[in-house]
Amino acid sequence: MRDILHWLPYPQRITYRVSALVRRCIEGLAPPYLRELCRSTVAIQRRESLRSAVQAELLVPRSRTAVRQRRAFAVAGPVTWNGLPVALRLTPLGLSALFLSSLKTVLFDRGWAGSAPE
Numbered sequence: 001m002r003d004i005l006h007w008l009p010y011p012q013r014i015t016y017r018v019s020a021l022v023r024r025c026i027e028g029l030a031p032p033y034l035r036e037l038c039r040s041t042v043a044i045q046r047r048e049s050l051r052s053a054v055q056a057e058l059l060v061p062r063s064r065t066a067v068r069q070r071r072a073f074a075v076a077g078p079v080t081w082n083g084l085p086v087a088l089r090l091t092p093l094g095l096s097a098l099f100l101s102s103l104k105t106v107l108f109d110r111g112w113a114g115s116a117p118e
Helices: 010-027 067-071 073-082 096-111
Strands: none
Touching (some): 010 073, 010 096
């Protein structure tokens, strides 16, 4: 069934939606209250020369151990984005369709790794 419908498992589907929303924040297409939660490490002074700036990572705010705080978009969005491959994060901003297609391919490979086709 997975080969016919190309559905992602639930955890990868959630990662896909969060990553797509973070991408919209980076492109400036999301609402302002979400865009301010996705801060690039390049935009922060004294971090321009760090490896995280070159790899297009986002700043992850500190959170306590409470589950609600780790599930908040302010934390989950940057953590999900930073967990993507560097080549995917560095996809040019004008190529949203290419980003989403590549993202689905990466998540499909992660989600069904180790399972035999039917």
